[in-house]
């Protein structure tokens with residue numbers, strides 16, 4: 095352990111946290127997920143992993159690092175603990191509006207004549223993003239959502255983190271979370287269960303939630319018409335973003351659309367594969 099501390103000693107701190115502890119954790123998380131954890135994140139790492147040390151009955155970070163080297167499940171829990179899962183219903187709503195106005199009319203026609211539509215919410219966190227899309231499509235019409243389940247429409251929603259995928263699948267949210275929905279949507283699509291809101295089964299039936307690490311291989315064979323990959327690439331370096339966007343382009347139909355987060359950009363090395371068609375909305379061109 096180096097003498098330098100990543101976090102200065104503090105009476106509140108239960109465990110020492112050195113620079114080399116920080117580096118080892120950051121290297122492991124980068125290799126596993128692509129997420130960068132620079133020095134400015136030392137406090138976050140400490141706060142989130144101190145809980146894991148306690149849960150494992152350990153008293154120092156080097157022992158925890160040795161443990162995650164031999165225990166793949168604990169390594170996955172460490173990565174899960176270090177992901178930032180912030181999301182909300184109708185976040186960056188202009189993307190859902192773009193989808194409804196420019197994409198859905200053509201898709202609806204295609205579905206009505208027996209055609210196929212595939213959408214992927216990549217890094218969907220606890221599910222607010224794909225559920226918002228379902229509500230955008232169905233509007234105020236429960237039967238429209240039910241009809242989709244009988245057409246060749248699939249909405250795949252994936253995330254690296256098992257804990258958020260479990261929340262997404264359950265479709266139950268604290269009332270503070272569902273308050274972000276327009277009131278009429280909330281009234282129609284939510285049912286109060288104890289101190290939570292449960293989303294309508296017709297919304298849940300159409301979405302396939304899966305654990306999936308964007309850096310690893312993807313089991314999907316068919317191309318997507320639309321990909322939402324919002325507010326995850328912000329944690330990646332340019333090389334990872336370029337590789338990922340190039341794989342997205344390979345996994346999209348010609349002319350398909352990808353939505354990225356408000357603070358994200360397409361790196362120059364892959365820019366020739368996309369054309370900007372709106373605010374952080376891009377079309378695959380090659």
Ligand SMILES: C[S@@+](CC[C@H](N)C(=O)[O-])C[C@H]1O[C@@H](n2cnc3c(N)ncnc32)[C@H](O)[C@@H]1O
Nearest residue numbers: 127177179181217219254255307308324325326
């Ligand atoms: C800030 S949330 C964004 C959620 C949603 N897309 C939105 O914009 O509101 C970022 C999500 O990316 C996921 N993530 C991070 N690295 C990932 C990776 N390598 N593969 C898949 N998901 C990843 C995290 O688990 C987290 O849930």
